Amino acid sequence: MNMGSKSLNLSEGRLAQILAEKITALQVFLDGSEDNKTLIKLMEGLYPSEIAYLIQHLSEDHRHQCVMRLKDQFNAEILLFLSPSLRREVTNCFDISELSKILMHLESDDALIILRDLEEGQHQEVLRYFPSEKSRFFSERLRYPQYTASGLMQSEVLVFPDHWKVFQALEHMRSCHTPRFYDVFVVDASRRFLGAIELSTFVKCQEQETLSEIMTRNVHAIPMDWRQEEITFMFRLYELISAPVIDTASRIIGVITVDDVMRVIEDKVAEDFMHLGGIHASDFHETVRKTSLGRLHWLMITVIDVILISLVIQYFEAVLYFKQGLTVLMPIAAAMGGNSGMQAATVAIRALTTRDLNTLNMVRFLWKEVSVSWFNGGLFGLGLGGLAFLWFKDVRVALVLGGAVLFNMLWAGIAGTLFPIGIARLSGDPALSSGPLLTTTTDVLGYGLFLGLSYLVFRL
């Protein structure tokens, strides 16, 4: 590690800078040399994640060229670190027999991630190249629901009978190859889960101690049908590094580790983030075509919203000719309501995801948001009403604007809380649907209230 370098690119950091240099070197190499051996050597010292990062930054041409030239030495773990759309692009460079050959070396949970990403027919074909036992295993695993413990777990798990002594466990560990593990799981004669020993505690034990004496009982195990939200909640609550997955008879059938959970947590909050911004999933790595099409959905909803606004304005249009200034102030109540509603909805959506918001405190939270809306609605109703008075010297204009702002912000606070909660109750995704619903109602109500109140004040 070069500690002497002080010329850090502060906004991107040292690590990204090192990778950037490698990308540039790779691009130059791909353009200038046909020498595959040097290319393979260039990649040899790198982690699969680093190679994925490099590949992700290449142009489509370079990427294809690079993958084709590395083909014989391609480490399937690279696929895991690619974004889904690039993963599909890269797997398409391989034919079925090549693909099955590289996938065979992956841990079971990782191989499943790639297999699930293939098209339906394709993964059946890949499995045909697997040894029959492995093929049966994966066919079985692919049938488990993806977003549950059984879909997420890794089948390679070390378990030890409770009557074993520490040295027996150690001998067994030495004799078999398993992926990295963090806890020692102890089972009874029927493989039923009894307890766990953290590895850093286990190493300190004397060779003659019996596992049942040193294990911690009442450790958390994950029923195989638990959904991933439940699992992340559990890992967070108990700060777990790994946890066994059990079937309905409490037998250990796999293990879930913290890296799987981190991926789920991050994917979930990133997904919420995208939904709040009006996108289904990040299209950063997608083509122009797919990106454009993927964004139409939300823009279509905006069209419905603006058509509704137009209809509201048309309905009340006549009143705008009665009093100068009304047209100028027309969009204000809708904008204030929309933004204050999104504030309430954002807090509610996040709190639903982290499970801070639930049946127990729903009413208290709604009540609080109503109070906040009264306060902020009152404040901005007064302020904007006051401004309107100074501008147009007409107390009726001030009253109309102030009233519309107050009531729309009040509605925004209530809807911004109730929509996410209601959608979650109906097993929908609050982050996805709350925004459009909320914006449409605050827009329609914002214009409707302002113009409707104007009509009452100026025409009746």
Place this chain on the structure above:
Amino acid sequence: MNMGSKSLNLSEGRLAQILAEKITALQVFLDGSEDNKTLIKLMEGLYPSEIAYLIQHLSEDHRHQCVMRLKDQFNAEILLFLSPSLRREVTNCFDISELSKILMHLESDDALIILRDLEEGQHQEVLRYFPSEKSRFFSERLRYPQYTASGLMQSEVLVFPDHWKVFQALEHMRSCHTPRFYDVFVVDASRRFLGAIELSTFVKCQEQETLSEIMTRNVHAIPMDWRQEEITFMFRLYELISAPVIDTASRIIGVITVDDVMRVIEDKVAEDFMHLGGIHASDFHETVRKTSLGRLHWLMITVIDVILISLVIQYFEAVLYFKQGLTVLMPIAAAMGGNSGMQAATVAIRALTTRDLNTLNMVRFLWKEVSVSWFNGGLFGLGLGGLAFLWFKDVRVALVLGGAVLFNMLWAGIAGTLFPIGIARLSGDPALSSGPLLTTTTDVLGYGLFLGLSYLVFRL
């Protein structure tokens, strides 16, 4: 674990349901009984995180009562799992000497989290009750910048000289109490970092092997001044569980573990989420007063936005009397631009955080967004222009609306990409400032384009 229960509350899950039952029991108990011993017993079987979850769900009165009654047995780890505002509320139940007594039992990185949360004067006072060595240690640590490796690390770290044999390391581990660890770090005579051994590899080694022979060299170490974004990027890239923190002479001074990193990652994306929704940080646990005040900032920006819109409308107001229908269509271009701009900005902000977007592919990404905007802008410009024609039977109205939509969406795509990148370059927070800037420009431009084009078409 009760595997028989099938009456799961599907939207909240079994774990939350169990906790909910405990909360209800606790509320009933707090109201009905003065018996502190039973209360302490009730809490004894629970993890600190569970107690924090329960406390978080109580009303302020109940919470205060509960903390006061548990005071003598209060486990400081509970504080770590509370949201910052509730943490302050709970620590205020303790006087300084009580607080220092409970904090003394925490691991160094955890104690620091609590100490940093106290007011300036307060943590000096707490430290005065610590043994002098510990007090000096924490004063020193508090001076490290919070968001760097040195602020994040845990000082308790086991290191072993490279010439030691496995059994010597084991003996040493047994003799000292350290927090859970996942890797064995190997150093030279001056404590300089040489390599690491994953614990699950270490347990498999023979007692007589020398550490320098079994360790992995070129393992990633974190320079103490690295910022947390850099550290999370590194953990993600190399799927690390723990990594040593080194000073400028490569000596190990601490360790960062995956749970710290998970917290940072989740906090960061949750923060981005809040910023996108117009909130500084989640105010879920804040009082009405603090919530209302905390949201004013963003609403004030909305006020500036609507005032600008009003001025634009006023400037062009005369044209609205020339052609019926213009008023009705006025808000459309602004809304379409605002939403398509937020789509581009959302993808850019997230990609900046995950470092998918950087100097290397900036131009390519901008170019892609411009193409997407042309496509979608053209599509919706045509569609909405067509609708306007059907509605008002005037091709000039259709041209004005279509043009305004197209050009505003084009601007939105460019600005939605350039604002986040530019703000990140200036070391600002793209998630915080992109939204307001973007919305204000698309609003002003949306109204300006529509009314300006109308002026050109209908009055000149």
